[in-house]
Each structure stands twice: as C-alpha cells, then as structure tokens.
Amino acid sequence: MIVSPSPKLRPLSIGELLDRAIRLYRRNFLTFVGIVALVQVPLTLVQLVISLATFTDPATLAADPMAIFSDNWLSVLLTFLIVIASFFLVQGLATAAVTRAVADEYLGGKVDWFEAYRKIGNSWLSLVGALFWAGIISLGLFIWFLVPCVGWLTGIGIIFFFSMVIVPMLAPVIVLEGQSATEAWRRAWSLARRRFWWVLGFVFILYLFNQLLITGPAMLATLLLQFVAGTPLEAANYSSAYMLQTIVQTAVTLFFSLIYLPLQLTAITLMYFDLRVRTEGFDLALLAEGMAGGTGGALTAVPSTRGEQLVTSSELGNFVVVSIVGFLISAVISGVFGLLGMGLLADGGGF
Numbered sequence: 001m002i003v004s005p006s007p008k009l010r011p012l013s014i015g016e017l018l019d020r021a022i023r024l025y026r027r028n029f030l031t032f033v034g035i036v037a038l039v040q041v042p043l044t045l046v047q048l049v050i051s052l053a054t055f056t057d058p059a060t061l062a063a064d065p066m067a068i069f070s071d072n073w074l075s076v077l078l079t080f081l082i083v084i085a086s087f088f089l090v091q092g093l094a095t096a097a098v099t100r101a102v103a104d105e106y107l108g109g110k111v112d113w114f115e116a117y118r119k120i121g122n123s124w125l126s127l128v129g130a131l132f133w134a135g136i137i138s139l140g141l142f143i144w145f146l147v148p149c150v151g152w153l154t155g156i157g158i159i160f161f162f163s164m165v166i167v168p169m170l171a172p173v174i175v176l177e178g179q180s181a182t183e184a185w186r187r188a189w190s191l192a193r194r195r196f197w198w199v200l201g202f203v204f205i206l207y208l209f210n211q212l213l214i215t216g217p218a219m220l221a222t223l224l225l226q227f228v229a230g231t232p233l234e235a236a237n238y239s240s241a242y243m244l245q246t247i248v249q250t251a252v253t254l255f256f257s258l259i260y261l262p263l264q265l266t267a268i269t270l271m272y273f274d275l276r277v278r279t280e281g282f283d284l285a286l287l288a289e290g291m292a293g294g295t296g297g298a299l300t301a302v303p304s305t306r307g308e309q310l311v312t313s314s315e316l317g318n319f320v321v322v323s324i325v326g327f328l329i330s331a332v333i334s335g336v337f338g339l340l341g342m343g344l345l346a347d348g349g350g351f
Helices: 014-027 029-053 058-063 067-106 113-119 123-145 150-177 181-229 238-280 282-291 313-350
Strands: none
Touching: 014 029, 014 067, 014 181, 014 238, 029 067, 029 113, 029 238, 067 113, 067 123, 067 150, 067 238, 123 150, 123 181, 150 181, 150 238, 150 313, 181 238, 181 313, 238 282
16 A cells, blocks of 8 residues: 555654544545444344344243253353354454554555455454464463462553553554564563553543444433333233344444444544554654655554563552552442342332
8 A cells, every 4th residue: 555644643642642533534424334234234134133033932941941952952062152252253243444544544544344344354363363372361461360469459450551552452463563463562562661651541532432333322221121021021922022122222332332442442543542652753764755755654663562671660660559559449339239139128118
C-alpha cells in the first residue's frame, strides 16, 4: 500500500483521539460493521439454532435430572465448536480485517469489505497464535497473583493492564507491523509501557463504552421482556417463553456488538498510531517516505524489543496502585450491592 503524508498524524489528547475514532467510524460505518457482520452474524445464528433445538423442558429434568447430560451432550459439543470458531473468525479474522481497514483509511487509503480480508493475508493466523500465547501468559500471571505479598499487591494490576491494554494492542502490532505471534506481545508491551497511565485511562473509557453500549442494553431488554411477559418460570408455556427470551437477548447482544466492536478496534488502532507518533516519530518517517515515493516501509520499520527490561521497579509500583484502586472499587461496589440486598430483606421482613 502506498501511503500519503497525513496531517492527521500528530500527538493527540484522549478527547481528540476519541473524536477522531468516532468520526472515522462514522464515515466508514457500513464497511467496518460489514466486515465484522460477515463472520459474526452466521456464527450467532448457528449458536441460536443450537440453543433452541437442544432445549430441555424443566418437566423432563424434574422427572429425570440426568437427562441434562444424556440429552444435551450434543448441544455442549456444538456450542464448544462454535466458541472455537468464534475465537478464530471474530477475534482473529474479522479483528485483523477491521484493523487493516482502519489503518488504510486513516493513512489516506480506502478499502472495502472483501479487500480488507484479502489484504491481511495470513496475519490473522499469527493473531490467533498471539491470543493463544496471551492465554498462557494470563495463566502465568494468575499464578503470580497467588504469590504472597508481592503477588497480592501487583497481580490484579498486572492482569488488568495485560488483558485491557496489551491483548487489544496485538491486532495492530501483528497486522500492520508483521510481528510474529511470539514477539507481538513484547512489542505491544513496549509501546504501551511508554505512556502507562494515559493508555490505561483511554482503554478504561472504552470499557465504560462497552458496558453502556452492549451490557446495558442487553440487560435492559431482558428486564423489559420479563416485565411484559414475566420470567420463563412464571409463564404458562415455559418453552415458548424461554425461546422468546433467548431470541430477544441474542438479537440485542448481536446488534450492539456489531455496533461497538468496530468502534473499539478503530479506537485501539488510532491509539497505536498515536503511541508511535509520540515515541517513534512515525509521522516524520511517513512524511519522509512519502516524499521519497516509498511504499509503506515506515509502518514496519520498528525498533527491536530485545534487551528491554521486562518490568521496572516503577512499573511494579504502578501495578500496585492499579491493584489497590481496583480492590477499593470492588469493595465499594460490593458494599453498595450488600446494602441494597439488606434493604430488600428488611423490606421483605416488614411484610
């Protein structure tokens, strides 16, 4: 791809970065959503059909509790296969294609649905491999969390930063730079650590968006359905009520996931570019390449991560702060729900 010098490439604040991500997403809404929908919609429909086709009536379970194992083994197997397929196709293939499309558009190019899939080549397989390695690393981090004192103090912060920042950064690192699955997470960590708190604040805002745009509407749809039709257990025809609720929940979750996932990937990709502009002079390298008639070499010209210290003492201190803040937030949320529960019990006792 031949990229042209772009005045968009300059250090951005969090507000400016979000604004540009939203504007870019709006201009290419159908393209970005279409790339994800191409794989996510068929997978969701297959999973919905499996759930409805293998539904076991409560009356059957009451008469024979072991029926859930004898009747649902096929459902469990098919659901497991759908989860694996979703991991490969959504987290790997579609994520890589959206990242490629966002980068091309941001750097002055243009790409459609099928062109985005064509241009990623086999990089999506590297992304899947990197996500597999991320799972192994996450297991190691959990073991670290179990270590008394130092693990307790830093474990939550490390796990949170790794899952919320490093894992999402794998897509642009692999798709745009051509990093291998084993080196991608070190490159992502090398970029993210340079602006630790700024990056953490940005992805936390994206997390709040996720809760507002996906989790919130799905819960609201369920509550409204239960308010109108009651819970399945309260319905005269449990099977029909269960199927209706399952269809509504699936449709709402799918709709808002298709809306949010491309926005998240757009924001992460622009964050990646901002980190490179601030710390590697990527905007100047791209400008020089454009003046020389280059063909995109600036994108893959990255410094080596070999020799970098894995974690510094100051970063361990940052993880301690994140762990403590996370614990305090969890304690406050648990306390609020606990007080609400006690209030409900007290009200119930009054009756």
